[in-house]
Amino acid sequence: MDRIVLSLLVDNTAGVLSRVAGLFSRRGYNIDSLTVGVTADPRYSRMTVVSFGDQAILEQIEKQLRKLEDVRDIKELRPNRSVYRELMMVKVRANAQERQSVSAIADIFRATIVDVGKDSLTVMMTGDQSKLDALVNLLEDYEILELARTGMTGLSRGSDDIRYLP
Numbered sequence: 001m002d003r004i005v006l007s008l009l010v011d012n013t014a015g016v017l018s019r020v021a022g023l024f025s026r027r028g029y030n031i032d033s034l035t036v037g038v039t040a041d042p043r044y045s046r047m048t049v050v051s052f053g054d055q056a057i058l059e060q061i062e063k064q065l066r067k068l069e070d071v072r073d074i075k076e077l078r079p080n081r082s083v084y085r086e087l088m089m090v091k092v093r094a095n096a097q098e099r100q101s102v103s104a105i106a107d108i109f110r111a112t113i114v115d116v117g118k119d120s121l122t123v124m125m126t127g128d129q130s131k132l133d134a135l136v137n138l139l140e141d142y143e144i145l146e147l148a149r150t151g152m153t154g155l156s157r158g159s160d161d162i163r164y165l166p
Contacts, residue, residue: 003032004058005084005154008047008065009073009163012038016070020047023064029057033086033151044072044165048153073163077154084154088132089114091122093143102142109135120145 010016017036024031033050051061065071077084094102102121106113111125125135129152136147 001052002055002058003050003052004061005077005082005152006047006049006051006062006065007075007077007154007156008049008071009039009165010045010047011070011072012043012045013070016045017047019068019070020049020065023068024051024061027060027064029053029061035151035153037153041165048077048151050152072165075156077156081158082154082156084128084152085126086129086132086152087124087126087150088135089122089124089146089148090136090139090144091115091120091146092139093119093145094121095119098142102139105135105138111135 008020010020021031021034023029029051030053031049032052033048035048036045038045049065051058053061062074062076065074092102099116099121102123103113105111106123106125109125109127109131111123113121114124115122123135123139125132132149136144
């Protein structure tokens with residue numbers, strides 16, 4: 001199974017997310033990660049979609065997405081020519097004696113403590129999936145109370161393939 005990361009420039013209109021997700025659902029394709037946000041131009045949003053499949057399925061996904069009326073541009077974000085990041089927040093149970101060790105682990109990963117409770121700490125980190133997984137692996141020695149991840153988002157490197165829309 002191969003992975004594809006697609007960056008879609010779409011119209012910022014009601015229902016566009018539903019139409020993109022519906023395409024995957026109707027065809028039986030799985031979305032591994034999906035992030036959406038408005039761009040610098042409020043008429044458009046950027047979607048980063050991650051999916052897995054064999055090469056034929058991945059080609060079909062891209063072809064089907066290109067047919068959608070709301071989709072203005074699609075770029076495949078290849079690992080060597082793109083930057084990917086994900087945001088994660090992890091709340092761990094930590095009493096006064098454990099706070100220092102959790103903080104030390106966060107420092108190793110350049111993560112930030114964003115909330116301190118009487119018996120918990122919330123750690124925030126951005127990075128690639130393997131770095132976030134490594135942090136979670138170390139924090140499993142403490143009780144993880146809550147964990148939230150945004151999913152992958154990314155952009156291609158450089159400015160060679162930027163598409164300007166009227």
